[in-house]
Amino acid sequence: MPGEPDGVVTRPIDVTETLVASGLATAPLEWDAERAVTAIYSEHYRSLVRLAAFLVRDTGTAEEVVQDSFVAMHGAWRRLRDTDKALSYLRQSVVNRSRSVLRHRVVVDKNTPKPAPDMPSAEHGAIIQLERSAVVSALRSLPERQREALVLRYYGDMSEAQIASVMGISRGAVKSHTARAMAALRAVLEQDT
Numbered sequence: 004m005p006g007e008p009d010g011v012v013t014r015p016i017d018v019t020e021t022l023v024a025s026g027l028a029t030a031p032l033e034w035d036a037e038r039a040v041t042a043i044y045s046e047h048y049r050s051l052v053r054l055a056a057f058l059v060r061d062t063g064t065a066e067e068v069v070q071d072s073f074v075a076m077h078g079a080w081r082r083l084r085d086t087d088k089a090l091s092y093l094r095q096s097v098v099n100r101s102r103s104v105l106r107h108r109v110v111v112d113k114n115t116p117k118p119a120p121d122m123p124s125a126e127h128g129a130i131i132q133l134e135r136s137a138v139v140s141a142l143r144s145l146p147e148r149q150r151e152a153l154v155l156r157y158y159g160d161m162s163e164a165q166i167a168s169v170m171g172i173s174r175g176a177v178k179s180h181t182a183r184a185m186a187a188l189r190a191v192l193e194q195d196t
Contacts, residue, residue, distance in 0.1 A: 036080035043089060044073055051097050058101035068104060072096035141191040149184035152177055 048069065055065035072093055076083075083089060142150055148170070155166045156177075166177045 036077050039080065039086065039089065040073060040077045043076075043093065047090060047093070048073075051093060054094065055097050055101050058098065059104050064104055065101075068097055068100040071100055137192060138188070141188050144191060145184050145187055148172075149180045149187065152180035153184045153188070156181055 051069045051072070052062070052065050055068045056062050059065055059068065075096060076089060076093055080086070080089075083092065142153065145153070151170060152166060155161045155169060156163075161169070163174045163177045163181075167174045170177065172180075
């Protein structure tokens with residue numbers, strides 16, 4: 004090119020130069036959308052993906068944005084007023100679609116319900132429910148006095164004196180019923196696992 008230093012190769016800057024440089028067409032009037040988009044794609048796809056990746060911070064999404072931009076340009080090729088500015092059109096399309104992706108992410112993040120920090124997972128709840136049902140089943144197999152002593156102690160959170168008063172037995176009997184009940188529960192639950 005005139006005015007360029009010797010030995011410097013310049014890159015084509017518009018569609019006409021890109022197509023002529025790649026040898027895909029002989030005259031600008033003969034180019035159809037498919038050939039033009041193919042030429043631009045082969046020449047500029049990677050740089051457009053890099054641009055989109057810088058904007059959306061995700062290579063997969065960047066590739067989708069660029070692909071969608073090429074599809075849109077192919078569909079709008081006949082409506083382009085100046086086909087020599089197709090690369091500029093593509094860049095603007097990539098930037099606009101990247102902005103849309105970022106706006107969508109903000110909306111999704113804003114509207115996604117956040118789990119409570121101390122909320123256990125669903126699996127944890129299922130395991131606890133299973134364990135509870137096993138414990139309840141094992142409790143039902145205990146003699147009445149032992150079951151009462153355990154329920155009052157661990158569910159009612161009562162002291163031995165309170166349990167003795169409620170059940171009408173001595174503190175020693177409460178200790179005895181509780182110890183026997185715990186041993187029986189342990190044996191039943193260990194058999195199940």
